[in-house]
Amino acid sequence: MIEPQSMRKQRGFTLLELLLAISILSVLTLLAWRTLDTLSKTDTWTQERTEHWQGWRVALAQWQTDLDAMEDLAPEPAPVFDGLVIQWVRRAAPLPDDHAPGWQVVAWGLQPDAQGTRRLARWASPVLRERLALLQAWQAARLWARNPTEALRAQQTLLPAVDDWQLFYYRGGAWSHPQSSSGGPGNAETGDRAAPSGIRLLLTLPGADQPQTRQLRVDWVHPSYNGPRTEGSVP
Missing domain, CATH: 2.10.70.20 (gspk-gspi-gspj complex like domains)
Structure with a gap:
């Protein structure tokens, strides 16, 4: 018996058609989620690598700046490397409205962070203008390399691992x-x-x-x- 055309138009999806449509939608959703997850992980990895190398650019720029400003005012030949730390005296960057010359003792070495990861580290004294203060800061830099106190740690900058x-x-x-x-x-x-x-x-x-x-x-x-x-x- 031939089914009237009006009845065929009113008939909905069969159960098989619904299951097939749901399966297709599930596969498409899974593929879309995996694509988004991959893009998200890629973006996170790219951002982490960019921040990592940006950290190195800043650190090495500071290394070059410290060396370019080096002056031979230390009690020993500059720069001095004792196996743990390299240190020297550098001209301090001028402060606003202060044209008096000043110096800093800077030291570079390896120091652990809170998790125990070894990092390149920079230690710098305050701006100094007296010979006695310069000698005291020179000894403080050596102490920082071996047995740093909390006060000495406050003067360090931890750089990349x-x-x-x-x-x-x-x-x-x-x-x-x-x-x-x-x-x-x-x-x-x-x-x-x-x-x-x-x-x-x-x-x-x-x-x-x-x-x-x-x-x-x-x-x-x-x-x-x-x-x-x-x-x-x-x-």
Whole structure:
């Protein structure tokens, strides 16, 4: 028997058609959610990496600025590296409405954060204008590297995390360890107060790759250096 056309128009979806439509909608919803989740994770990862490298740009810019402002006013040849911390005296940035010259003792080393993660850290004294205060701050920088008090920690800035760091001085036409007895000019053991012509900072960043692929190298050249700028050799 042929069904009248008016009855066919009034008939709804069958149960099978409804189940098929729901299944299709479920698959589309799942695909859409996975796409959004992937986009969200990608955006979060990109933002974290951007903030990470922005942190390094700020940290290394401060490193370069501190070195460019270095002055030989310390009680020892500047800069001084004792195996834990490198420190020197720098010209302080001028304060508003204050044209009197001032200096700061700055120190760089590794310090743990609250979670125990080792971080590159910078310590800086207040602006100083007296010789005695400068000598006291010099000793405070050494204490900060070994047994920092809460007061000394308040003067530090924790920078991005690192696994390890190394320093090299450019002296006598070659790169050598800062404490090497054959480093040439600028060696504290020889009593020569001249600063090295360059300083190489080699940082090993945290990660699962080989250490060689996680190294960040920053070379600083003394503003007064006019010699050849070659790669040299790193011991």
